[in-house]
Amino acid sequence: MSTRYTELLGIDHPVVQDGMGPFRTTGLAAAVSNAGGLGSLSSPTASGARDGARELRAAIDECASLTGKPFAVNIPVDGKGHDSHSFTRAFLEVVVRARAADSAIASQLRAVTTSAGNPADHSAMIKDAGLVHQHKVGSTQHARKAVEQGADVVIASGYEMGGHTHSKPVHTFVLGPNITEAVDVPVLLSGGIRDGRGLAAALCVGAEGVAMGTRFIASDANTEWHPNYARAILDAREGDDVTYPGFFGPVRGLRNAGSELLGSIIENGTSTEDSLHEWKLAAMRKAQADGDTVDGLVLAGQVASALTEIVAVAELVPGMVRDAVRILDDLARRLPAAGVTSMS
Known part of the structure; x- marks a missing residue:
């Protein structure tokens, strides 16, 4: 084409x-x-x-x-x-x-x-x-x-x-x-x-x-990301995604304990901008490198709900x-x- x-x-x-x-x-x-x-x-x-x-x-x-x-x-x-x-x-x-x-x-x-x-x-x-x-x-x-x-x-x-x-x-x-x-x-x-x-x-x-x-x-x-990350995407259904503050603006990912904890940290208002930045990076690493798709941040689009x-x-x-x-x-x-x- x-x-x-x-x-x-x-x-x-x-x-x-x-x-x-x-x-x-x-x-x-x-x-x-x-x-x-x-x-x-x-x-x-x-x-x-x-x-x-x-x-x-x-x-x-x-x-x-x-x-x-x-x-x-x-x-x-x-x-x-x-x-x-x-x-x-x-x-x-x-x-x-x-x-x-x-x-x-x-x-x-x-x-x-x-x-x-x-x-x-x-x-x-x-x-x-x-x-x-x-x-x-x-x-x-x-x-x-x-x-x-x-x-x-x-x-x-x-x-x-x-x-x-x-x-x-x-x-x-x-x-x-x-x-x-x-x-x-x-x-x-x-x-x-x-x-x-x-x-x-x-x-x-x-x-x-x-x-x-x-x-x-x-x-x-x-192959450079943990297999659990792909599995979380394949398991996602319509409505399982959520947006939350990222590094440059809003980020879309899958709703899980990690995204809910991030919301609580932001609402609490006690973290500095630098410490929150480091927390987000660590949470992304948890999901991408370690395969922790429960407490880590799993970035993904709404199209995840259609992937099987x-x-x-x-x-x-x-x-x-x-x-x-x-x-x-x-x-x-x-x-x-x-x-x-x-x-x-």
């Missing part, structure tokens, strides 16, 4: 693995890229700027060794409770230096996705390095502003998405058409997408591809495209050849 997005990135399928930080997604990113989509390395912001920069460079080298195809890096650009500007610049410098030092990496590391804040201070650095600049937004106003500041691609992420979401709730299939009408760059839809039906619907509202996070957590390639099995990434990505094409072909065949007729 060829769209403006696949042509811009040099990939086979308009399916992107969204940023899923702040912990490792190296093997998953390589698997998605090998399947013909675009995998994304998550920035290790939990490690701080200096240690995180070293971890990111190692992840770039490892990902490049696992795939010969394009991949991206996701870097947040704003936050509360830590020096986000410092790690943003440090991580961008790592990306730029890695490309400059290795021509093979330069040919593969094609894009940087910025998220969580205004990318104005960083867009020039991304573009000057020859990278495609993708920016994730939750409003049409922010989409327009990102394009004005040089973004090549906009990721329209609806409120139902997992992980960091937006303070003003606009859902995917309201936000998506609004943004595709407002900007002239390729737009990806994110939030609530899980299969070829979502891809077909995204194309119908003017998008050029989709980005997914929760669907890829419950996959055979997500672990999927193979190598089959999922091209399968989504095949299904989307079939759906769109079937719809076209059902329409009268001369156009839609009156139902009166």
Whole structure:
């Protein structure tokens, strides 16, 4: 399937693995890229700027060794409770230096996705390095502003998405058409997408591809996270998700003892901003690394309620495209050849 997005990135399928930080997604990113989509390395912001920069460079080298195809890096650009500007610049410098030092990496590391804040201070650095600049937004106003500041691609992420979401709730299939009408760059839809039906619907509202996070957590390639995390997602039902304060804004995850404890800590009001920041990171590690999905924070989107099995990434990505094409072909065949007729 060829769209403006696949042509811009040099990939086979308009399916992107969204940023899923702040912990490792190296093997998953390589698997998605090998399947013909675009995998994304998550920035290790939990490690701080200096240690995180070293971890990111190692992840770039490892990902490049696992795939010969394009991949991206996701870097947040704003936050509360830590020096986000410092790690943003440090991580961008790592990306730029890695490309400059290795021509093979330069040919593969094609894009940087910025998220969580205004990318104005960083867009020039991304573009000057020859990278495609993708920016994730939750409003049409922010989409327009990102394009004005040089973004090549906009990721329209609806409120139902997992992980960091937006303070003003606009859902995917309201936000998506609004943004595709407002900007002239390729737009990806994110939030609530899980299969070829979502891809077909995204194309119908003017998008050029989709980005997914929760669907890829419950996959055979997500080996860097504890299996209990994927199991919690597969066990989730409609209404099992909840939003709570994250690092850059609201976060969507699964309701459990950990999310309820966080609510109590915030309501009590005795924790400092720094101590609360550290508590959240530790609770995320409990779930992702240790498999404690009861007391840890399990970030996931509402689409978790529709997922019932672990999927193979190598089959999922091209399968989504095949299904989307079939759906769109079937719809076209059902329409009268001369156009839609009156139902009166």
